Amino acid sequence: MTPIAIIEAIATVLWVYAGVGLVEWIRHVARSERRQHIPHMAELLGNLVPAMIALVVVVMAGALIGLPSVVVIIAVLFPAGVAFGLHQSLNDLRETSWRYEGIKLAVILLIAAFVIWRRQFG
Structure with missing residues (x-):
C-alpha cells in the first residue's frame, strides 16, 4: 500500500465516522423538543469552529x-x-456505554473497509 493510499484510507475512516455521527446527531436532535433545535445547532457549530480554525492555521503555515x-x-x-x-456534540446529547461505542466503531470500520475495498478493486 502506498503512502497516499494509507492517507486516503485514514481519511475514509474519518469521513465514515463523521457521517455516522451526523446521522446519530440528527436523530437525537429530531427527538428533542423543537425549541432545543437551534441551541443544539449552535453547540455543534461551537464544537466545529476550533477544528476549522486549526485547519486554517495549518493551511496558512503551509x-x-x-x-x-x-x-x-x-x-x-x-x-x-x-x-x-x-463526537463532542453527541457526548453532550446522549448517555452511552462503552459497549455501544464499541459496536458503533465496529460498524464504522466495516463500512469504511467496504468503501476502501470498493475504491481499490471496484
Missing part, C-alpha cells in the same frame, strides 16, 4: 513555510475536525 504536503494534511485534518466536533 503556505508561508512552503510545505509541499499540506494537501495531505488537509485531507486528514478536515474530516478529523468534523468527526471531532460531531
Whole structure:
C-alpha cells in the first residue's frame, strides 16, 4: 500500500465516522423538543469552529513555510475536525456505554473497509 493510499484510507475512516455521527446527531436532535433545535445547532457549530480554525492555521503555515504536503494534511485534518466536533456534540446529547461505542466503531470500520475495498478493486 502506498503512502497516499494509507492517507486516503485514514481519511475514509474519518469521513465514515463523521457521517455516522451526523446521522446519530440528527436523530437525537429530531427527538428533542423543537425549541432545543437551534441551541443544539449552535453547540455543534461551537464544537466545529476550533477544528476549522486549526485547519486554517495549518493551511496558512503551509503556505508561508512552503510545505509541499499540506494537501495531505488537509485531507486528514478536515474530516478529523468534523468527526471531532460531531463526537463532542453527541457526548453532550446522549448517555452511552462503552459497549455501544464499541459496536458503533465496529460498524464504522466495516463500512469504511467496504468503501476502501470498493475504491481499490471496484
